[in-house]
Amino acid sequence: MSTSPQESVRRQNLGALLRYVHVRGATSRAELTSRLGLNRSTIGALTADLATAGLIDEGVPQETGRAGRPSIVVSPRSSRVYGYAMSLELNRLRAARIGLGGKVLADRSAERPPGAEAAPAVAALAALVADMQRTAPAGGVFIGSALAVSASVRHHLGWTDEAIGPALAAALDALDLQPRPGPANRPIIGGSADLAALAEHTRGAAAGLDNVIYLHGDAGISAGIIAGGRRITGYGGHGGEVGHMVVNPSGRLCGCGSRGCWETEIGERALLYLAGRAVPTPGAAVTAAVRAAREGDPDARSAVAHAAAWLGFGVANLVNIFNPTAVVFGGTLRELYLAGADTVRDRLATMALPACRDHVALHTPALGDDAPLVGAAELAFERLLADPLDTIP
Amino acid sequence: MSTSPQESVRRQNLGALLRYVHVRGATSRAELTSRLGLNRSTIGALTADLATAGLIDEGVPQETGRAGRPSIVVSPRSSRVYGYAMSLELNRLRAARIGLGGKVLADRSAERPPGAEAAPAVAALAALVADMQRTAPAGGVFIGSALAVSASVRHHLGWTDEAIGPALAAALDALDLQPRPGPANRPIIGGSADLAALAEHTRGAAAGLDNVIYLHGDAGISAGIIAGGRRITGYGGHGGEVGHMVVNPSGRLCGCGSRGCWETEIGERALLYLAGRAVPTPGAAVTAAVRAAREGDPDARSAVAHAAAWLGFGVANLVNIFNPTAVVFGGTLRELYLAGADTVRDRLATMALPACRDHVALHTPALGDDAPLVGAAELAFERLLADPLDTIP
Numbered sequence: 001m002s003t004s005p006q007e008s009v010r011r012q013n014l015g016a017l018l019r020y021v022h023v024r025g026a027t028s029r030a031e032l033t034s035r036l037g038l039n040r041s042t043i044g045a046l047t048a049d050l051a052t053a054g055l056i057d058e059g060v061p062q063e064t065g066r067a068g069r070p071s072i073v074v075s076p077r078s079s080r081v082y083g084y085a086m087s088l089e090l091n092r093l094r095a096a097r098i099g100l101g102g103k104v105l106a107d108r109s110a111e112r113p114p115g116a117e118a119a120p121a122v123a124a125l126a127a128l129v130a131d132m133q134r135t136a137p138a139g140g141v142f143i144g145s146a147l148a149v150s151a152s153v154r155h156h157l158g159w160t161d162e163a164i165g166p167a168l169a170a171a172l173d174a175l176d177l178q179p180r181p182g183p184a185n186r187p188i189i190g191g192s193a194d195l196a197a198l199a200e201h202t203r204g205a206a207a208g209l210d211n212v213i214y215l216h217g218d219a220g221i222s223a224g225i226i227a228g229g230r231r232i233t234g235y236g237g238h239g240g241e242v243g244h245m246v247v248n249p250s251g252r253l254c255g256c257g258s259r260g261c262w263e264t265e266i267g268e269r270a271l272l273y274l275a276g277r278a279v280p281t282p283g284a285a286v287t288a289a290v291r292a293a294r295e296g297d298p299d300a301r302s303a304v305a306h307a308a309a310w311l312g313f314g315v316a317n318l319v320n321i322f323n324p325t326a327v328v329f330g331g332t333l334r335e336l337y338l339a340g341a342d343t344v345r346d347r348l349a350t351m352a353l354p355a356c357r358d359h360v361a362l363h364t365p366a367l368g369d370d371a372p373l374v375g376a377a378e379l380a381f382e383r384l385l386a387d388p389l390d391t392i393p
Numbered sequence: 394m395s396t397s398p399q400e401s402v403r404r405q406n407l408g409a410l411l412r413y414v415h416v417r418g419a420t421s422r423a424e425l426t427s428r429l430g431l432n433r434s435t436i437g438a439l440t441a442d443l444a445t446a447g448l449i450d451e452g453v454p455q456e457t458g459r460a461g462r463p464s465i466v467v468s469p470r471s472s473r474v475y476g477y478a479m480s481l482e483l484n485r486l487r488a489a490r491i492g493l494g495g496k497v498l499a500d501r502s503a504e505r506p507p508g509a510e511a512a513p514a515v516a517a518l519a520a521l522v523a524d525m526q527r528t529a530p531a532g533g534v535f536i537g538s539a540l541a542v543s544a545s546v547r548h549h550l551g552w553t554d555e556a557i558g559p560a561l562a563a564a565l566d567a568l569d570l571q572p573r574p575g576p577a578n579r580p581i582i583g584g585s586a587d588l589a590a591l592a593e594h595t596r597g598a599a600a601g602l603d604n605v606i607y608l609h610g611d612a613g614i615s616a617g618i619i620a621g622g623r624r625i626t627g628y629g630g631h632g633g634e635v636g637h638m639v640v641n642p643s644g645r646l647c648g649c650g651s652r653g654c655w656e657t658e659i660g661e662r663a664l665l666y667l668a669g670r671a672v673p674t675p676g677a678a679v680t681a682a683v684r685a686a687r688e689g690d691p692d693a694r695s696a697v698a699h700a701a702a703w704l705g706f707g708v709a710n711l712v713n714i715f716n717p718t719a720v721v722f723g724g725t726l727r728e729l730y731l732a733g734a735d736t737v738r739d740r741l742a743t744m745a746l747p748a749c750r751d752h753v754a755l756h757t758p759a760l761g762d763d764a765p766l767v768g769a770a771e772l773a774f775e776r777l778l779a780d781p782l783d784t785i786p
Contacts, residue, residue, distance in 0.1 A: 009398040154748075211628045223714075227625040227632075234620070234716020235604045238748040241713040246706065246744060248642060258709075258744045313639065316651075320634040321616075321714070323627020351639060351651045355547070355631040 010046075011387050013038060017046050018055060019385045021076050022101055023202060028061070030071035047074050053392045054141065055081055055100065055384075076101035079137060083380030084145040084177070085373040086125050087192065088112070088164070090152040090219060093121060095128035096370075097136065098377035100143075100384075102203050104370065106132045118159045119167060126171035133175060142177045143391055146188040146379035148195045148372035151222035151241070155255075161189045161237070188379045192216065193240055194233050195375025196330055196365070197224025202378055204366035206326040213324050214365075215242070215315075217286075217332035221263040224375075227322060243267065247314055265310035268332050274303035286332040290339045308340020312347025319352040319360055328363045330371060338364065403439075404780050406431060410439050411448060412778045414469050415494055416595060421454070423464035440467050446785045447534065448474055448493065448777075469494035472530060476773030477538040477570070478766040479518050480585065481505070481557070483545040483612060486514060488521035489763075490529065491770035493536075493777075495596050497763065499525045511552045512560060519564035526568060535570045536784055539581040539772035541588045541765035544615035544634070548648075554582045554630065581772045585609065586633055587626050588768025589723055589758070590617025595771050597759035599719040606717050607758075608635070608708075610679075610725035614656040617768075620715060636660065640707055658703035661725050667696035679725040683732045701733020705740025712745040712753055723758045731757065 016036055021027050033043050050056045054077060061073045078099030087094040089112065096107035108128040113120035125147070136142075147168060153159055169186040190198075197214035206212040210229040216222050221243030225232040233239050243263035244256050251260030252270070264270050268286055275289045276299045292300035315327055329337035337344060341362070348357055367374050384391040409429055414420050426436050443449045447470060454466045471492030480487040482505065489500035501521040506513035518540070529535075540561060546552055562579040583591075590607035599605040603622040609615050614636030618625040626632050636656035637649050644653030645663070657663050661679055668682045669692045685693035708720055722730035730737060734755070741750055760767050777784040 005398040005402040009401060211632075225714075227620065227627070228623060230621060230623070232620045232625065232715070234749070235718045235752055236716055236748060238746070239604075239620075239714060239716035241716075241746055241749055244713045244744075244746055245710045246640070249640070249706075250643065256746060313642070317638045318714075320637045321618075321632060321711075322625070323629055323632035323634075325628045351637075353631070353634055353637055353649060355629060356627070356634055359628055 011389065013042070014046055014049060014388045015385050017043070017074075018050060018076070018100075018388050021056060021074050022381065022385060025101060026073050026075040028071035028073050032074065047072075050074075050388060053389055055388055055392065078103040079105065080139065081141050081143060081384075082136070083143050083377050084129050084132070084172075085376035085380060086129070086145065086147040086168075086187070087150070087372045087376065088121060088125065088147060088153055089150045089192070090156060093125050093128060094373060095125060095132065096373045096377070097132045098374065098380075100381065102374060102377065104373070106135060107373070108132060116157060118157075118163050122164060122167045122171055125168065126175065129172065129177075130175050133177060141392060143384045144188070144380040144382075145172060145177075146190065146195075146376040148190055148192040148376045150192040150218065150372075151216075151243070152219040154191075155220060165189055188376075188382075190231075190376065190379055191222065191224065191233065191237065191240065192372040193222040193224035193330075194231055194237075195224065195379065196367075196371035197226050197328075197375070198231055198378050199367050199371040199373075199375035200328050200363075200365055201226045201229075203374070204371065205328050205363040207366075209324075209326045211322060211324040212326045212328065213315075213318050213322055214328045214330060214371075215333050216330045217267065217334075217336070219268060221267055221333070223318070225322065227324075242314065242318065245314060245317065247310065247317070262310070262314045266307045266314065266333070266336065271303050271307050271332075271336070274306055275300045276303075286335050290335045293339060304336070304339050305343060307336055308343040309347055311336055311340065312344035313351065315344065315362075316348050316351035316357075319348065320356050323356045325359045326361055326363055328365050330365045334364050337362065404782065406435070407439055407442060407781045408778050410436070410467075411443060411469070411493075411781050414449060414467050415774065415778060418494060419466050419468040421464035421466050425467065440465075443467075443781060446782055448781055448785065471496040472498065473532065474534050474536060474777075475529070476536050476770050477522050477525070477565075478769035478773060479522070479538065479540040479561075479580070480543070480765045480769065481514060481518065481540060481546055482543045482585070483549060486518050486521060487766060488518060488525065489766045489770070490525045491767065491773075493774065495767060495770065497766070499528065500766070501525060509550060511550075511556050515557060515560045515564055518561065519568065522565065522570075523568050526570060534785060536777045537581070537773040537775075538565060538570075539583065539588075539769040541583055541585040541769045543585040543611065543765075544609075544636070545612040547584075547631075548613065558582055581769075581775075583624075583769065583772055584615070584617070584626065584630065584633065585765040586615040586617035586723075587624055587630075588617065588772065589760075589764035590619050590721075590768070591624055591771050592760050592764040592766075592768035593721050593756075593758055594619045596767070597764065598721050598756040600759075602717075602719045604715060604717040605719045605721065606708075606711050606715055607721045607723060607764075608726050609723045610659070610661065610727075610729070612661060614660055614726070616711070618715065620717075635707065635711065638707060638710065640703065640710070655703070655707045659700045659707065659726070659729065664696050664700050664725075664729070667699055668693045669696075679728050683728045686732060697729070697732050698736060700729055701736040702740055704729055704733065705737035706744065708737065708755075709741050709744035709750075712741065713749050716749045718752050719754055719756055721756045721758050723764060727757050730755065 081100040212226040214224040248260035254261035474493040605619040607617040616633040641653035647654035
């Protein structure tokens with residue numbers, strides 16, 4: 001189907017306007033006029049189209065106390081227009097219904113069914129979605145879905161996107177969610193760290209920053225990279241494997257076969273090994289080690305100091321490579337960073353080149369454990385925001 | 394100035410067509426029709442506009458031996474439409490007049506004037522351009538200029554883009570090259586490795602590949618990264634400092650203050666230090682060490698084997714981070730890679746994760762030492778290709 005030039009420009013503008021309120025929330029028409037560089041009558045025509053399609057609400061703001069007629073405020077219809085975001089972790093499944101504007105409307109979680117096969121996990125994810133769909137509002141519009149797969153699932157279970165994607169598409173098709181069944185509505189798959197980076201870049205600790213490194217620690221260490229405002233995932237989507245950047249060639253053997261990978265020095269197992277503990281529940285164990293260090297346990301203090309120094313070491317390498325303005329520490333690395341921030345900063349100051357580190361700030365995530373789900377929702381909304389009226393039935 | 398939707402689409406199409414023949418060279422209208430997804434009459438109208446503007450030539454191809462009327466061939470007017478590309482290296486200045494289509498029409502080089510001030514080097518670069526401009530064809534159209542600055546200039550001389558840019562703009566303005574003086578026609582500045590990566594990605598060893606790591610060795614080691622089809626340079630353009638990725642914490646002190654930076658293990662100085670030689674002329678010295686190793690000199694063989702192993706080590710780290718399909722070894726790293734390719738491949742196979750390395754190929758550059766100049770020309774052509782008729786007077 002061919003599209004006239006006028007229609008093509010109108011669609012671009014509709015997408016730009018909808019993206020603006022999706023990311024920023026309720027926005028006055030006056031602000032939209034100035035930020036999008038369009039005139040008032042064009043903005044009025046665009047918001048009328050989006051309101052008719054049920055994508056936005058327009059309303060008069062509450063009393064501002066200023067003189068003059070208040071500018072009409074445009075808001076995304078978060079409760080009506082939604083996507084499903086899912087997360088597949090080594091021990092846990094999560095799913096959320098997320099409304100336009102990034103609002104989590106409902107969420108569910110479950111243990112991952114045991115076993116080496118992907119099919120039961122996929123069925124269980126679809127069941128979480130089915131459960132939420134039962135409480136979806138009448139007249140709601142489903143616009144797509146996406147799945148975050150953690151690096152530990154890819155490494156320890158070896159499940160490829162090709163193994164998961166078609167099975168998940170079939171399971172969701174059976175729920176009859178799709179406004180327009182077909183390839184374009186298949187669930188999109190991304191890495192958990194990549195999607196957490198996208199979420200923190202879109203509406204989190206690194207909102208509006210175009211060069212961001214998001215580091216995630218759980219059983220291993222992985223990174224999501226935003227460079228020049230876009231996700232950097234490599235040819236097959238496998239980039240960001242910073243946990244297997246070798247930092248200490250005389251260090252310990254890693255599960256990958258190399259020696260001295262970054263995750264052997266800062267990963268959960270390394271930290272607990274050094275603190276003289278066995279490996280109990282993931283995540284909680286790091287919190288316990290950090291707390292013991294804070295309370296003066298000498299083994300724990302030494303382990304945290306060691307890991308924090310290596311954390312700064314690897315961050316310095318990445319800062320020299322990416323010249324970012326934000327590094328965000330997620331998962332177990334959040335605890336480790338908070339416990340050893342001074343050490344991390346010292347290493348960064350010593351090892352990174354001034355030009356590369358001069359504008360970098362270190363952050364904890366704003367979205368916490370929800371970041372991969374929020375990022376998956378951003379993927380799911382991508383088509384709608386690119387061409388709003390083509391996506392809505 | 395407002396542009397109608399039709400006009401905006403036409404300009405996009407003009408840019409896409411001109412970019413296609415700029416990158417691919419002479420192309421039949423039939424191929425353009427199928428590759429750009431436009432119909433024959435639209436292609437005809439676009440080529441007529443570009444021919445009128447003097448940007449392309451159209452002609453009947455030589456006898457093809459096939460039946461039927463041959464499709465008209467469209468070629469970039471390389472000799473008429475040109476930019477100036479410049480390169481600022483530690484010991485040398487270079488400049489070239491490069492025609493649309495990437496053809497080097499003239500080139501000049503000179504020693505860099507000694508001293509710590511940028512002004513004499515800038516004046517000397519402008520003089521190289523002035524010298525070429527005297528032989529430029531009457532009726533030629535200058536479309537812009539760009540400068541590649543090597544990492545060694547940034548590190549050892551500390552010259553910032555802000556120190557060089559305005560001075561170079563003023564020197565070129567004085568030559569009266571500009572079709573339309575103003576900020577948009579100022580020379581664009583990029584890092585040498587970044588621009589070499591752009592050149593190899595556009596028309597070199599990695600042509601058409603969207604995830605490329607270009608590694609350059611001279612006095613130090615730097616990288617140009619193409620990810621998702623775009624240059625990754627970081628917030629301030631300082632990314633790609635892979636020479637200061639620490640790979641061997643128990644290694645030698647580096648000039649940057651860290652210990653065991655990658656360039657202390659694979660850089661020119663390291664190689665010659667290990668081979669028991671002093672540091673003579675840059676570049677030539679590595680060739681000499683590699684030749685001595687090939688002829689059986691035991692110290693040189695050991696030095697080359699050591700450096701090749703560390704080369705593979707660092708490449709494996711970068712492959713895990715970027716999941717590229719091509720790694721290109723330029724400058725002194727070309728010699729080192731050729732001398733130790735098996736060792737590099739072995740290290741990569743052992744240390745990089747299979748998913749990250751499965752589709753990667755190792756290359757030597759197709760454009761050799763011209764790559765930074767060719768890449769600078771690509772930057773200079775960028776505005777023309779984005780909106781051809783707006784750029785031509």
